[in-house]
Amino acid sequence: MDFRFTPEQDLYRQSIRQWLEANLEPRARGIDEAEDGIPTDITEGMASLGMFGVTIPERLGGLDIPDEERMVYAMITIHEIARADMSMSTPVYTLLTIGWAYIINKYGTEQLKELVLPKVAEGRCFCGINTTEPGGGSDLANITTISLPEGDNYVFNGEKAYISGPKECAKWGYPSGHCTLSRTDPEAGYQGFSFIYVPRDIPGISDHLYKDMGRMGLSTGGFIYKDAKVPKWCLLGEEGKGFYVNMDGFNAARIIVAAACLGGAEKALEISRDYCKQRVLFGKPISKNQGISFEMTNDWMQLDMLRLNLTRAAWMYGYNDANPGTFSRGELNKVVATCKCLSPTLGHDIARHGMIYHGGFGYTKDTPLEMMLRGIMSYEVGAEGGLNIMRGIICRDEFGDEFNSFKD
C-alpha cells in the first residue's frame, strides 16, 4: 500500500501550479468581473501543458498516461486550477469539459469520439452536462424531455434549465455541446432513458441565459428543443440504459467537482494563514488568538481528510475502469458522494471564516475570498447533485434499501 502520488503526478502538479500562478491567478478577478468567459489565451496555455487532454487517449489527441490514473490527473488538474481561479469559473469550465469528455470516451461511438475529443484536448471545444429541467434536477426519473428515434436520428422536444455553458458552446461552435438525459421511450420508465451527446449548433435548439450570483466567467442558461434532430451516433452507451450511464458520469464529475472545492479551500486557508500572521491587533498577531487558530486547525483537519478521501475516490474510479468489477457501484457511490457532500460546504466555511479573519477587508473585492464564497455555492445548491441527494445515495448504499428515500 502506498499513499504517495507518483513522481510524474508530482511534477505535473508542480508544473501547472507554476503556470497557473503566473498566468491565471492574476486574472481571476478580471474574469469574474468581465462576465465574458475564460479568455482564449488562458485556455490555449492550459491546453499546451496538457490540462485538457488528461481524460483523452493519445490516439484521439490526448495524453499517453495510464488509463487507471486518468481521474487522478483530472483531480490534480482541477485542484490546481481552483487554487488559481477561486471564483470557480475556470475550474468548473474545465471540469465539465474534461469530465464529460471522459464519459464520451468511455461510452461514445468511434465517430463521436473522433469528432469531439481531439478538439477538447486542444482546448477548443466545450462539453457539459444537461439533465436538469425547469421542474428540478434531483428527481431525474421524472424528467420529460423526449428524443424519439426516427431514422438515423433522435428527435428532441422539451426543455432543460440551469445548464452551464450556453455561451461557451456559442464561442467554440460545433461540436461543442452537452451530454443530455432524455426519454427515447417515454412509456418505459427507467428503461426508457437514453444519454445522448447533443451538439449545441443543431437546428431546433434555442437557449436563454440566467444571471448567476457567482462564477461569473461561466454562463448558465437553458435550452428549448423543437424537433431538433441529433444523429444516432451521438448516443452514449446503449439506448434505454441512459440513466445508468448518466449516473456513472456523475460519479466522475463529482470527483472533480470536489477537487475544485478543495483546491479553492486549500488556497483560501493559505490566504488566511498569511494574513493572520501579519495582522497585529491588541499588540500581537491575530494568529495568536486560539479563536482563530483553532478554527483554522479544525478546517485544516477536515480539508486534509477530504483530500485523502478524494484521492481514494479518484483512484478507485479510474482503477475500476481499467480493471472492471474491482469495486461495486455502491462502493464507488459512497466514497464519491461523501466527497461531493462535504467538500462544497467545507470550501464555503473556509472562505467565510477567512473573510471574518480579514475583517472589513474581507468584505471587499480586494481579496478573492468573497468570489470563492459566491462561486462555490453553486455546488451547495445542487450542481452535480444536491447535498441531500448525496446523503440519500450514501444512506441507500450503506444501510440498505429500507433506507432508500428515492423509492417508496
Added chain:
Amino acid sequence: MKIIVPVKTNPDLQMVRIKNRQPVLEAVPYILGDLDKNAVEAALQLQAEAGDTQVIALTLNQGNRKIKDTMKEALAMGADEAYIVTDDALVDTDQAGKALAIAKAIETIGGADVIIFGEGSHDGYSGQVGPRVAELLGVPEIGFARKLTPGGPGIQAERSMGDFIEVLEAPLPIVITVASEINEPRIPTLMNIMKAGKKPSTDWTLADLGLEAADVAPKNKILSNLAEEQDRKNIMLEGDVNAQVAALIDALTREGVLEA
C-alpha cells in the same frame, strides 16, 4: 553536436526554515535550481537552432534521496538523457571535488562540444564549478552569458559588463555559464513529463569515473554557516515632535542614511 548540462539539485529554499540561525533541512524537498533550469533551457534552444544535437543532463547526488525524480524535470523539459553520479564521498565534497567529478564524468560520457552551467548554484552560489571544469578539461570558458548563438567557428556569447555589452566568440569545445536573464525556462508539458520516465538515465558511482573518495576529499572546511542577524537598535527619541524629528535626522545622519 553534443551538449552536457551539469545541474545541481538543491533543497527548496522557500521551504527552508531558520532556527537558531541554522537552516533546518529536515523534510525539505530537493528541486532543480532556477539557474540550472536556465542552463537546460539554453541547451534546448541551441539544440533547436543547431539541429541534430543531443542534450545530456548530468548531476552529482549530494544527499538527495529522490534524485531520479528531481532529474525527471530536466528530462521533462526536453533533455535527452540523464547521468547521475551517487557516492557518499560527494556529500561533503567542495567545489574542487565537484569540478573533478564532473570533468571525469564528462570524459567518461565521451566529451561534449558545449558544456553549459548556471552561473552559480542557488544554495552555495560559489560560481566556481563551471570555470574549474573548463580548466580541468583544458577548454575555453565564457562566464555569465546572457545570449548564445551558434555559428562561426563555434559559438558566440553575449554578456553584460555593467557599462557595456561584450560579445565573445570561441571554438568548440567550450564551457559556458549562463545568467538568469538568458531565458525563461520552459514549463514541462504533461506529454513530456510522461516521456521523461522512458528516457535513458544512467547511474554511476565515483569508481565508474576512475575516482576514489580521497580524490574528492574537501580541501577546505566550512567552519560555520549562520543566517544573518539584524539586531534593531531600539533607540527611543524623547521630547516634543520638533525635538524628535531633529533627533531622528541626527541619528539617520550618523548612520550614514542621510548625508550631513
